[in-house]
Structure formats: C-alpha cells, structure tokens
Amino acid sequence: MLKDLFVNNRSYRRFFEDQKISVLELKEWINFARLSASGRNAQTLKYKIVLSEDKRNEVFETLAWAGYLKEWDGPVKGERPAAYVIMLNDEELGKNYFSDDGIAAQSLLLGAVESGFGGCILRAFNDKKLRDILKIKEGHKIIQVIALGKPKEKVVITEMKQGDIKYWRDEKGVHYVPKRSLDEIILEEL
Numbered sequence: 001m002l003k004d005l006f007v008n009n010r011s012y013r014r015f016f017e018d019q020k021i022s023v024l025e026l027k028e029w030i031n032f033a034r035l036s037a038s039g040r041n042a043q044t045l046k047y048k049i050v051l052s053e054d055k056r057n058e059v060f061e062t063l064a065w066a067g068y069l070k071e072w073d074g075p076v077k078g079e080r081p082a083a084y085v086i087m088l089n090d091e092e093l094g095k096n097y098f099s100d101d102g103i104a105a106q107s108l109l110l111g112a113v114e115s116g117f118g119g120c121i122l123r124a125f126n127d128k129k130l131r132d133i134l135k136i137k138e139g140h141k142i143i144q145v146i147a148l149g150k151p152k153e154k155v156v157i158t159e160m161k162q163g164d165i166k167y168w169r170d171e172k173g174v175h176y177v178p179k180r181s182l183d184e185i186i187l188e189e190l
Contacts, residue, residue, distance in 0.1 A: 011155070021082045033047075040094075043093070061129070063125050086145055087101060087104065088143060
C-alpha cells in the first residue's frame, strides 16, 4: 500500500552492513528517479554508485550524520551503509535543477523501501574530499549523498510537542521523529 511506503520511508542511519545491495537493485531505484518529473524536463541529474567496501569507507569519512544527536559520530562498523548513491547535477545540461533532486531522491528511496531496504539523504559532507575520492569531474556539482542499506534501527513518527522539531533516541536506541499535525500545516480550506 502506498501509505505504508511513505510511513516506512524514514531517515535510517544504522544498517545491517553485511546485507548487500546488488547493482541491479540500485539501477532499478535510480531508474525510478530517472522516470520522475523534471523541471523543464531538463534531466540534469546524474548518479555515481558506490558499492565497494574500500570506497564506502572513504565516502563515510566525508559525511556528517545527525545534527541533533551531538554525541553520536555516525554508525559504527557493522552498522554502516551497504551502498551510497551520489546525486550530481550536470551543469553542462543546466545549473538549475529546480526541485528535481528532492523528487528523484524520494522516488529512489521509495523503491528501496519497497524492496525491504531504506536510506538517508545526507547533504552534510566534505565536498572537496568527496569529489577527490570519487574523481568527480568539473561541471558536476555534488547535490547529496544517499546512504542505503537494510535498516537496523526502528524509526517512529511522533506528534510534535510545543514546537520541538528535534529528533531523538531513547535508551533502547529507538529513533523518534516529531511531525507537525495535519491541522497545523493546512492553513485554510477555501
């Protein structure tokens, strides 16, 4: 059911690292992104797939994982992503990718969730180091890193209380994400 896909499409940050993702699965999910809407139909987004353990470890070192979890440096070995998809904008095709990146990332992640995987969109990374590691050529702007794997954590949506938007973890490691109520985000009915 579509609602289940949306509810289960959370930002997972801990994975069963030994649960591999095939290149065919990744290509299928990227194809969902390719088939998604594109502003002006410019289709400027490109992707790099990172599957090898050595390259995954190098990419991991360029990332920042959870701004609100100050004492947490990210997943430990054994809980790291099984793959990364690096989303790039090909600036030769156009510098403005409008909202294509969000649409494409959501499509890719919904494909992963449907296949029993999950992920996290990361925009906090060391651009220069990541560019060097992946040998990204000039004219390709790194937009985001999508970490993917079999989720090892439970993520629970909760009602926001007193305007507090910060996600948090309890003593058992369950990750809670407060959401505004539907009544709060709908301004009016005309």
